[in-house]
Amino acid sequence: MSHNSSIPLYKTVLTFRVAWAIIAIFAIDSLIPLGTSKALLVGAAAVGVIMFSRLAHSRLTNVGIAAISIAIIATHDIAFWIAQWIAATTGGTGFGIDIIKLHSGTCLLSFSVCGVASAIFWRARWAILAEVAAFFSVAISLFAGHRDFHLDKPKILNSLAWQLRVDHVTMLIIIGSTLLVTGAVYLYCASLAIRPRSDQVTYQRAAATRQWITSTLVCGALAALIYFIQQMVYAHFSAMVLARAANGVGMGSSEGVSPLSFQSALGSTNQPAGLVRLEGDYGNNPFSPMMYMRESALSSFNGKEMVFAGRAYDSDLPLVTTRDSFSRTEDAELGQRTPLVQSVYLLADHDHVFAVDYPVSIVQLKNPSPKRFKGTYRAYSIAPAYAVSSLDAAQVGDPRWSDDIRGHYTAPHPDPRYTELARKLTEGLTNPIEKVRALTDHLSRTAIYTLTPNHNTKPQDDPVSPFLFGDHRGYCVHFAHAVVYMARGIGIPARIGTGYLTDLSQAKDGHILLRMSDRHAWAEVFVSGIGWVPFDVQPDQVESHAETQVDSKLLEELMGVLEPGEEILPKDSAKSEPGMEEPETVWIPTQATLHTILLSCIAFLIAAKLLLRNGWRIAPTAALRLRLGYIALASYLHDIGWSRRYGETRSEFSQRCTPAALSEVTSLLLKKTYGKDALPTHHEINCAILSGERRLKQLSGWTKTRAALNPASLIRLFTGGNW
Amino acid sequence: MRNSKFSRWCLFLITTLNLIATPVHSQQDAPTTGLNGDAPVDPFDPFEIPDLWDSMSTEKDDSKSADELLQEALYLLETEERLLDARTKLLKALKKDPQMWKIHYVLSGYYFSHVGHFRLSMKYIKRAEELFTEKHGPPPYRDETTQFEHSNILYYISQIRLSLDNYQGALDALDDYTRLGYSATWYPGSRAWILMKLGRIQDAIKVARSGVLLGADVGRTLNMLGILLSMNGEPQEALEVFRKAIAAEFSDGTRGQPATPLNNAGEVYKELFDDDKAESFFLRATSLPDGCEHVLPALNLTLLYIDQQKTDAAISTLDGFQKCVAQFPLRNNEEHAALVHLARGRIDLHTGNIDRAITHFRAAMDGTQWFGKIGTNQNDLMVATTISLAQALLRKNNALRFQVPKTWGEWFETKRDRVSNSVESWWLMRRARQLLTEELNDLEDLSIRNTDSLLEYPTLGEVLQGLSNTALAARLADETRRDLRAPSKMFYQSYLAESQLSQWSKGDAARILDTIIDRSRPRYDDLLKTHATLLRLRTLDPSSTRYRELSYRVFYTTPAELRNYGYRLPVRIEAPAHLRDFILAGPFVEDTSSTNQHEVCVITSQQKPMTSDGNVILRFTCPTNSTKNRIVEDSDPHEVVNKLSEALFREEIKNGSNI
Secondary structure, eight states: OOOGGGHHHHHHHHHHHHHHHHHHHHHHHHHSOOOSOHHHHHHHHHHHHHHHHHHHTSSOOHHHHHHHHHHHHHHHHHHHHHHHHHHHHTTOOOOHHHHHHHHHHHHHHHHHHHHHHHHHHHHOTTHHHHHHHHHHHHHHHHHGGGGGTOTTOSHHHHHHHHHHTOOHHHHHHHHHHHHHHHHHHHHHHHHHSOOSSGGGOOOOOOOOHHHHHHHHHHHHHHHHHHHHHHHHHHHHHHHHHHHHHTTTSSSSOBTTBOOOOSSOOTTOOOOEEEEEEESSOOTTOTTTTEEEEEEEEEOEEOSSSEEOOOTTTOTTOOOOOTTOOEEOOOOTTOOSEEEEEEEEEESSOOSSOOBSSOEEEEEEOOOSOTTTOSEEEEEEEEEEOOOGGGGTTOOBSOTTOOHHHHHHHHOOOSSHHHHHHHHHHTTTOOSHHHHHHHHHHHHHHHOEEOSOOOOOOOTTSOSSHHIIIIIOEEOHHHHHHHHHHHHHHTTOOEEEEEEEEEEGGGOBTTEEEEEGGGEEEEEEEEETTTEEEEEOOOOSEESSOOOOOOOHHHHHHHHHHHOHHHHHSOTTTTTTSTTOOOOOOOOOOOHHHHHHHHHHHHHHHHHHHHHHHHGGGGOSSHHHHHHHHHHHHHHHHHHTTOOOOTTOOHHHHHHHOSSOOSHHHHHHHHHHHHOOSOOOOHHHHHHHHHHHHHHHHTSOHHHHHHHHHOTHHHHHHHTTOOO | OBOTTHHHHHHHHHHHTTTOOOOSSOGGGOOOSSOOSOOOSOTTOTTOOOOTTOSSOSSOGGGSOHHHHHHHHHHIIIIIOOHHHHHHHHHHHHHHOTTOHHHHHHHHHHIIIIIOOHHHHHHHHHHHHHHHHHHHOSSOOOSHHHHHHHHHHHHHHHHHHHHTTOHHHHHHHHHHHHHTTOOOTTHHHHHHHHHHHTTOHHHHHHHHHHHHHTTSSHHHHHHHHHHHHHHTTOHHHHHHHHHHHHHHHHHTGGGOOTHHHHHHHHHHHHHTTOHHHHHHHHHHHHHSHHHHTSHHHHHHHHHHHHHTTOHHHHHHHHHHHHHHHTTOTTSOGGGTHHHHHHHHHHHHHHTTOHHHHHHHHHHHHHSOOOOTTBSOOHHHHHHHHHHHHHHHHHHHHHHHHTOOOSSHHHHHHHHHHHHHHHHHHHHHHHHHHHIIIIITTTTGGGSTTOTTOOOOGGGTHHHHTTSOHHHHHHHHHHHHHHOOOHHHHHHHHHHHHHHHHHTTOHHHHHHHHHHHHHHSOTTTSHHHHHHHHHHHHTTSOTTSHHHHHHHHHHHHHOHHHHHHTTOOEEEEEESOHHHHHHHHHSSEEEOOSOSSTTSSEEEEEEEEEEOTTSOEEEEEEOSSOGGGOEEEEESSHHHHHHHHHHHHHOOOOOOOOOO
């Protein structure tokens, strides 16, 4: 090292680099299992960083360093080649050496990457820029899974958001700003460090106390700025992003405005929306293994699209908030139905309750985990139990309807093309159910399911016609509208149902984990004597899949929260059994743990400072007492801004300092070091140190406070600086 | 290999635990739908699930005793298979009497057999054991009923531990069982299975043999013995035992599960390279009610068909399985999803649907798969999926290489994707080697068609070539010497050739590959033959006659593989110069040497390259195989070549992602 004062910075940068390597190894291992002990990899990385940093500060040329790296790799490979050759010639048929080679190869990779990167860092000025650019590129590409509103990517983001009980956008901002602050701190520290051979000029920026204070202040200010920006960004964008992320189907609806979005369904994420627990069997489910849970219905045409019509028409909907109760009498005219009880635990905000068609009662439930569930209720439904094939001969419409209601549900779209197409598709058919099937079958055959239809329509234009009379690219919202428009065009009472469509085969013990991607819109036709029946389009051509597997570990975790038996089972039941460990989760310290760590750190620093100032009092030997006494006084001076300069002797320093607290101790120290006399006695040493302390005590109260609070002496102590 | 009787046994135990009662109420009591007018007693009580429409009784559950509720639940479980209704009743019973061990016991059985929530099942059974001990004191017990009940608890504990992969714990529970002097017909089979999982094959065989001699649950024990003999390298003996097991299971009537030994016998035939018999046994297994709903017979049959390059048969087998499983909407797909994704992915990969294959493989890697009931394990699945994903990424790169970019942006994206695919596939191959050598007992799966292995043996050489050449050669020589099955030699030779190719020993490799191409079994080892042919192409000059002959051989049978492996198809081009450049940037190489015009296919552009609507038309015609003729059209010359490439080298198959 060319300069003593840069040692602390050098060590700080090394520490940063090793820390980065550790973080990188753990991060990579969580994404792709590395298969080799992380301790070994971290060790190899640390050795690489230290060894190549030393080489970078040696007289070796860049070519020399490169040659050493190549030699290490070559030696590794040759050693294994020889070992394999020996094993083969001695008749060995195992792959033991290959196994060792695979592990050592991974370690060598860790060693080489970290080492070579460190060497380049020390030798090249552009390295910091390249490293920062690489770091942010990786971070951005890793966390940019959300760029198409896939807020659940990467998986770790999902896990963290779930565990911290925050939404994905908040989690993303937390991670992003943490990375930014850490990167900025690193960049600042790294830019302070010396560059041993760049331009053949050794330059340094002194690590004086003032600079440490400045560094701390700059970092603090930067962190505060980033936090401020983060708050601004979050406040500005979160509402919009979360609205997009909600897939636009049935979320955030208000009277008279369609809750559906025609532009994009890219918000179809794996984000949990709710948990439904079936309290009884639903063996007669006509849509098995799928199950429809309706939240709302759209039956009024506002000149552009279907919207909610109000309670006057769709009276079968509960339309109560998730905090209200609801009750109605069973419709005796509707048959082929079976009772079904569902307990619903909401994991995301919902405006209205949803349940299997049609609910007769909604009651509030005890919330087993208020921190986790945003609402809980139990729905009693009279669920469909008909066979789909039994509908073939059925009639549509309700004889009890007034002309107004009938007219409401059969009002055709003003664009005659819908009616014309419907007539064409149902030509020759007489039964209304057959006609609806013909419409859905046509769309199933011709439509292309895509999350990004990208129809360039103006806000006032019909958003369905570019789909139906254009490229046939769309998703559930387009399909449902198209079926309803066509059905009404041929006099069939129809509306759009919105809510969730879930796959029961992904359920466990009747527990269904609903995700945002399960939100759905479908066409419904009123079948006489049965009620509103879904007629859904199932496109043969699928361009993009929103379909993902349910997170079974999360489902099991939630089942554990809901399972009534768990309240009765002792907490330590079967705890000692192997295999009972809960699914692995990302460790997040609790608030109490964080407080403990913080308090422990503060206590440690106070103890260290007390020891620094008073350690001399308990020193057993005179020599040690003298040395520690000098350090005690020098550290005090360091905290109030007096430090030894480069090349300055202790004697010169003691003379320069005001107050002259060090003069007596320095003279004793020099006498002990260079003199031929016997060591000063304990009494002489005590007198000298106490005399210095007396001088320091005469300083102003502000200066003494600074001396007590300034961590500069501790930083110098831990970074191995000289006094 | 499969031992699928666990769930049946558990249900059987529930019913034989002196708990089963005659139906308390009959179905005629089923009330009409609707509320009875009473409000829920306490809506904030999670146990308070209303029985407003209870079909068991007009009487409310609240007025019933815990024992009555338990009896009703058992009736619902056993007779009506109304699982959720039964669960609700059990939980109500538990609330009424939390100290009743039998409720905990049945709940444990419910979560074990019907839900597959093993941790919760373990909690209930441990609590049941505690309560049982509180009630009856510590074992041994003198009373026969108490002994029987306690023995069943121990059995459950062993089975749940087995499902939680705690094999030693499972054995300990059975040791307690023996120590207390209990006996049951299921015991030898269960003990043998656990011993097998612990790798103590010889001990397991002894236990199974003694079980057979004692006549204990003959079908199951024989099946177990067959599995063990097969693992012990005694396939003929194993087949003999399986035959007896099949007969025993069929004689058991509706309780029998003949699909299990049928599937296991099929696996042995597959291992013996008797593919016809293996296929017939798997087909019989899948056609039986107990076989159609379990994944292994369908999976084995699919993998066999993939080896034989019978894509349509493989797809319909998986479709059949999934249709069968769809009958059970409450069955959790963790029993099979990962395995089905693996098989679907391989089909997609071999038919050129690479993106979908990659999606399937990633889903297989991320998905949860239970292994308690099947002989294979997490490592087998992980290594197979890792290799398949690595291969898919390499194939994807090859396909990208032939994609003609339209813009600089597209060119850059393609390059970036190729780099990232290369790095990922390199790492996955490396990881697969590590798993194969470290986790799978020093590459024990190298023995071709090793039971329970999910590896794709014809293409395994791709991963093995990364191992040290000397060690691999020595090991292959050893395997060839020890393995007496003639068809397996071709596989070992293929691995050796691939290893030599990676060491630039083209001459030696070519000789071996020619032998494999000529001598591998037609109809059965078609995938191996295709793989060897494609490896052979690596040693040839694309302008040579041999290259043309072999590439067309592959193109006419499995066209997707040619592009998958990164080879160009020799064609004659009749198009203007500017279009010719685009065509040559795709997966085609111009054949100028051919004197016989019928040997190669021809790409012709429209007489006038631009049609009236501005589109470019390319016509691909094969004089000797008109089924390969294609016409594509696009306004963009880049895109028209890409379209032709897709039309020729990707087979349209039904999307099988609905798992």
